[in-house]
Structures are given as structure tokens and as C-alpha cells.
Amino acid sequence: MGLFNLLSANRSENLFLPAHGRGNALPKKIKTLLKLRPGIWDLPELFEIGGPLISEGAIADSQKFSANELGVDRCWYGVNGATGLLQSSLLALARPGQAVLMPRNIHKSCIQACLFGGLIPLLFDVPYLTDRGHANVFDKKWLKRVFKKAKEFEEDIAAVVLVNPTYQGYSADMESLIGEIHSHSLPVLVDEAHGAYLISQIRPDLPKSAISFGADLVVHSLHKSAPGLVQSAVLLSQGDKVDPFKIERSIEFLQTSSPSSLLLASCESAIKELISSKGQKKLKSRIDEAELLRDFLINNEIPLLKNSDPLKIILHTSKYGLSGIEVDKKFIEKRIIGELAEPGTLTFCLGFSSHKRLGKRFVRIWNEILTSFGQQKSCFFKRPPFDIVSKPHKPCSFAWGSNFEKVNLQDAIGRISVEMVCPYPPGIPLLIPGEILDEARVDWLIEQKNFWPEQISDFVRVIS
Numbered sequence: 001m002g003l004f005n006l007l008s009a010n011r012s013e014n015l016f017l018p019a020h021g022r023g024n025a026l027p028k029k030i031k032t033l034l035k036l037r038p039g040i041w042d043l044p045e046l047f048e049i050g051g052p053l054i055s056e057g058a059i060a061d062s063q064k065f066s067a068n069e070l071g072v073d074r075c076w077y078g079v080n081g082a083t084g085l086l087q088s089s090l091l092a093l094a095r096p097g098q099a100v101l102m103p104r105n106i107h108k109s110c111i112q113a114c115l116f117g118g119l120i121p122l123l124f125d126v127p128y129l130t131d132r133g134h135a136n137v138f139d140k141k142w143l144k145r146v147f148k149k150a151k152e153f154e155e156d157i158a159a160v161v162l163v164n165p166t167y168q169g170y171s172a173d174m175e176s177l178i179g180e181i182h183s184h185s186l187p188v189l190v191d192e193a194h195g196a197y198l199i200s201q202i203r204p205d206l207p208k209s210a211i212s213f214g215a216d217l218v219v220h221s222l223h224k225s226a227p228g229l230v231q232s233a234v235l236l237s238q239g240d241k242v243d244p245f246k247i248e249r250s251i252e253f254l255q256t257s258s259p260s261s262l263l264l265a266s267c268e269s270a271i272k273e274l275i276s277s278k279g280q281k282k283l284k285s286r287i288d289e290a291e292l293l294r295d296f297l298i299n300n301e302i303p304l305l306k307n308s309d310p311l312k313i314i315l316h317t318s319k320y321g322l323s324g325i326e327v328d329k330k331f332i333e334k335r336i337i338g339e340l341a342e343p344g345t346l347t348f349c350l351g352f353s354s355h356k357r358l359g360k361r362f363v364r365i366w367n368e369i370l371t372s373f374g375q376q377k378s379c380f381f382k383r384p385p386f387d388i389v390s391k392p393h394k395p396c397s398f399a400w401g402s403n404f405e406k407v408n409l410q411d412a413i414g415r416i417s418v419e420m421v422c423p424y425p426p427g428i429p430l431l432i433p434g435e436i437l438d439e440a441r442v443d444w445l446i447e448q449k450n451f452w453p454e455q456i457s458d459f460v461r462v463i464s
């Protein structure tokens, strides 16, 4: 089927992102706009419209309105996803040669920013859930240990990045983590790509956005965790630790010179949906529905894992010895399309649209899958062999630009990678340019290759 046919067909249960569910949950204003004469809305930065970096015009007014409503000093809409705004944030936070402390489960976009910005990624290990193969969140005690170790590298640390909630919806006590980072007089950037809707604060038992705990910069992917069109995102800033001039020049450096007015309108409407009482009412009913679905699935013995995001359902496939990647293929055959297939789990994103009749169908398909594979023993995953803090052996940009050769993974011991090894999704690098491949890393990568056969190659490119 060609692209156009694929884009117009909709015969599946969409449990993947974007969260608007093939348009079902798009805000009314965007739906109305899209129903007008096709293309009428496709405009450049005309005088009255402006753009994210232009101080006058409709977009400037809209950004001011959103910042005000969200209680932050500034906000910038983005048309290249959380990716573009995370990268701009990093360029604003650190100069070439400075280091940025970030967790091992960082999204690849931040490593790319280190590469082209000449920054040193000081990567710290995070707790690991061996029953499912996920990175977990950590607490202040863990972070204190990280700071202690990071000091030994004697690098000029400019900032810390946190990822919260994680792709699977685990959430940390952000108040204490942000407090700890600020006690070192460092700014913190929070990748809240999966947590935009937390700014609604619709229920006290849900995690709060890092903005409410004083994070200096927060990036939201508005298509992942709000009803925005793909590529819509927003960067929020507050406090005086990061100079807005540096943020703007960094956005300018990375942003297209023709930002789409449709995507910018989508940024505005996605944020309005999160803060308006009508939008919040809809979100609340989606969450209530998601919780009923979760209860139904658990009552029907579906192995679900706990997380802090009611709109994400994690099926624990490795509990029955099954790969989430294989189980995903079976669900796709039955026209249920999940979001994140991993070796031990399959995560479904309910998003902002309704899935009222999903429960029984889900139970039936899972039971068929169990019968077809035959129940096996639970499997467990080995912890990744990461030091508590590590720094690439060579600068990322140097390794990336070096002459290279392609070698078999098992022959790569002692060599330096020029590439990122990174299954997508989730887009979390297992190896970054400049890192040395010691025996433990090679063994672990070979093991990972067996778990992700279509995503990790037998070969790795190393400096020649």
C-alpha cells in the first residue's frame, strides 16, 4: 500500500502516539481549521502571524498567554518535536567543552546535541528493573552518589538533565531531585516529553510537572502527551539561571527558517486543551476510562505493570517468557497497534481518545497469543554494565568525524565507537560515539542484539 493509502486508511485500534488518536482527540479549533479549504492555513511567518522568535504577532501573543497561564516566565513553541527544543536547551545551557550530567536513559537527541555542540556528556547509571528490562527512576540519595562520583572527573559541569516521566510512565520524586541539583547551584533541564498533561494538575494523586518544583527548563512533546499534531512541542523556562537570549539564539540556530503555522497553531490549541476547564474535563474522563480498562484487564489476569501514567498500559510479556517485540507482531496481526515494543514488555498508549470496547478484545487476543506461544517461564534481564558515572573515552564529535571501520561486535573489544547504537523506540542509546567497547559492554551488546534482532546489527563502526 502506498503512502497516501496508508494515511487515509484507519482500520486499527490506535494505541500508539501521537496521543490525539488519528485525529479523534484533536482540539476543536484545529479540527475546524483542517476542514477549511486544504492549505489555506499553510502560511509562513507573515507580519501579523510572526513566529516563535519574533517579539510581535499572533504567535508572540499566544506564547505570552501560555507562559502566563502556566505560571512560567517564558515559553517557546517548537515545530521539530521535543527533539529540537531539548537540543536548543542544551546549547543554551552549556558552552563547548563544558559537561552536562545526564542519566543513561537519556533520549538520543541530547547526545546528538552534545555531539554538535561540543559538550561532554557525563552519563550516570540509573536503577534497573531486571524483571522487565527497564530503566527505573531514582531518588535523592542516588543522585547525591552521582554528584560525588561526577566530581572525580574534574569537568566543568554546566547543567543536569532529568527525564521524567520515563517513556513507560515511571515517575520520580522530582521535588527532591530538583532541590538537590539546585543545591549545587546548577540549572536543571527536565525532558518531560511524556508528561505534558501533568501541567493540568487535574488530580492530586498524579505526578506534578517539574515546573511546579522549580525546574529551570522543561520540554514537552505536545504530540506525545497532549493532543498536538506530530512535531509540536513547547519549551518552558523560569527563574534566572538560564539567559533567555541564549535560549533564543539556540532555537534560532536549530529551527527551520519557515516554521509551519499549522504546527504552531497546534501547539497553542494543545496547551489550551490542557489548561481549559473543558479540556481538563475531557482528560479526566479519559483517565477514568483508562483506569476502568486497567482494572478490567487485571481482573482478567492480564499481566500489567504498575506505573504513574494512567494513559499508558504496560503488558509484562517476559513474565510469561515472551518478547514484547514478538507479542507486538501478533497484536498488529489483530489490528491492535501498540507504541513501545521492548524485549520484556509492550507498552500501549491510550492517548486522549476513547477506547471503550477495547477490554474484551484485548483479553481475547492476549489469551490467543499465550496459547500460540505456549506459556514459558518468566525471564529476567541482566543489568547493563555501566559505571555509576562515565565519560566517553574520546569527545563524541571527534569520534563521529573519525575515519572508521566496520567490525564484528565480538571483535570490537578495546575499540572506540564512532556511532550510536540505539533501538528506536525508545531511542535510548546503548552506546554513544566516543565510548570504548570493553569486554563487559561487548557481551551486553551481543545479548541485547539477540533481544532486538531487527534493530541492533552484528557490526559496529569503530575508529580505524
Ligand SMILES: Cc1ncc(COP(=O)(O)O)c(C=O)c1O
Pocket (backbone or CB within 6 Å): 080, 081, 082, 083, 084, 107, 109, 163, 166, 167, 191, 193, 194, 221, 222, 224, 231, 233, 425, 426, 427
Ligand atoms: C524521553 C523522550 N524525550 C524526547 C523525545 C523526542 O520527542 P519528539 O518525538 O517530540 O521529538 C522522545 C521520543 O521518543 C522521548 O521518548
